[in-house]
Amino acid sequence: MIWETKLNKITRTKYPLVMAAFARISTVEFAAAFSNAGGLGIVTALNYSLRTFSSALEKMKSLTDKPFGVNITVVPPGTRVVNGQLKESDYLKYVEIALNNDISIFTTSAYQANFIGKRVLEAGCYWIHKCSLLRHALSVQKAGVTAITLIGMEASGFKNPYQHTTMINITLAKRLLDVPLIAAGGIGDGRAFLGALAMGADGICLGSAILATEESPLDDETKKKWLSMDILSEAYHQQLYHGKLKGTPVPSPALHFQKKIIPVKKVITNIIEEAESILKTWGFIGPKFPKQIN
Numbered sequence: 001m002i003w004e005t006k007l008n009k010i011t012r013t014k015y016p017l018v019m020a021a022f023a024r025i026s027t028v029e030f031a032a033a034f035s036n037a038g039g040l041g042i043v044t045a046l047n048y049s050l051r052t053f054s055s056a057l058e059k060m061k062s063l064t065d066k067p068f069g070v071n072i073t074v075v076p077p078g079t080r081v082v083n084g085q086l087k088e089s090d091y092l093k094y095v096e097i098a099l100n101n102d103i104s105i106f107t108t109s110a111y112q113a114n115f116i117g118k119r120v121l122e123a124g125c126y127w128i129h130k131c132s133l134l135r136h137a138l139s140v141q142k143a144g145v146t147a148i149t150l151i152g153m154e155a156s157g158f159k160n161p162y163q164h165t166t167m168i169n170i171t172l173a174k175r176l177l178d179v180p181l182i183a184a185g186g187i188g189d190g191r192a193f194l195g196a197l198a199m200g201a202d203g204i205c206l207g208s209a210i211l212a213t214e215e216s217p218l219d220d221e222t223k224k225k226w227l228s229m230d231i232l233s234e235a236y237h238q239q240l241y242h243g244k245l246k247g248t249p250v251p252s253p254a255l256h257f258q259k260k261i262i263p264v265k266k267v268i269t270n271i272i273e274e275a276e277s278i279l280k281t282w283g284f285i286g287p288k289f290p291k292q293i294n
Contacts, residue, residue, distance in 0.1 A: 006180040007203035014038035016203030021071030032063035033215040037265035041068040069105035147180040154186030174200025188254030190274025208251035
């Protein structure tokens, strides 16, 4: 089956799947594996120094001939960081390095990134911003963003106490926004992938779902611990849905559709094959899905 959504038209990927930007562990090897499996691998710029970033992008190109993007995470003011607070000019230096390496897809996250989006759009490239609140999504749409990733409260990572669930985020966003939507938060199998599309998303972002894969730089002990975690326990629930402006120490439930450490390609294949199987039971006969882009 040929997958063809508004997101595919932007990314030119085989599937409407985007890799999350992981601090510290989003290596080019990890991102290349995601791209080679048919999704949009993401190189997290701030995992590299300005001096080494260009070399990292060159290495990425040697590992995949498939589309990939670059993430620039804008650190919120007051956040404790190892190397000190970056200025706007520092972030824009990363953008220029990426542009000089022919990168055409940029994702931003964590804080206001309009100054980055403006430069990206001026260069004729695509800007995808990730946010957790609908009011932030409405604001960034006014700034001309190409597409928006909306994170539901089911997601791991940094949380906002005013987040809605993935279902509420996407169904409301479909009514309120005009740009393509990417759903994120608790999505880890084919049924959830189709559910996101049915709610109005044009693709999904995979984060926790790929953390315990072979290519993930996390150590095997952590991967095995997370795969065996009891996601029905009170302790897990309190760690994930803490309702405070801070990060989570646990992955989202999306990881638990996976039973053992497997390659990224296998995770993506499982999602796509399950989705296509479900579509067939619904009476959908290819060759393209969707038949037309609304």
